Amino acid sequence: MPPARSTRKRTTTRVATSAAPKSERFAVRVTESQRHLLAEASRAKRTTVSQFVLDAATDAAEQVLADRTEFRLSPDQWSRFLEALDAPVLPLPRLRRLLESPTVLDEA
Numbered sequence: 001m002p003p004a005r006s007t008r009k010r011t012t013t014r015v016a017t018s019a020a021p022k023s024e025r026f027a028v029r030v031t032e033s034q035r036h037l038l039a040e041a042s043r044a045k046r047t048t049v050s051q052f053v054l055d056a057a058t059d060a061a062e063q064v065l066a067d068r069t070e071f072r073l074s075p076d077q078w079s080r081f082l083e084a085l086d087a088p089v090l091p092l093p094r095l096r097r098l099l100e101s102p103t104v105l106d107e108a
Helices: 032-044 049-069 075-086 093-100
Strands: none
Touching: 032 049
16 A cells, blocks of 8 residues: 655745844845845835845745655646656666776775
């Protein structure tokens, strides 16, 4: 019987929003053009530069970590994934020869 599809909910910790008290500082040096760009973007979002940068950095960090910890599949994709895992191994003689051949590290 194939294993059940994971129904685990995302468990990443969301960083506190601007309503929560903040006790840590984070400083970053930017060029003048970067500062202008960030100021313009924060005005467009009707927020402060600090909050804009914090939100963008937090979203980016969560995305990087999520890509390393979980992936989600539809029921059809999950079935195809399991079929691929359960499929017999294809013989790849050229790859086998390559992996079994001595390397420069073996000759040392």
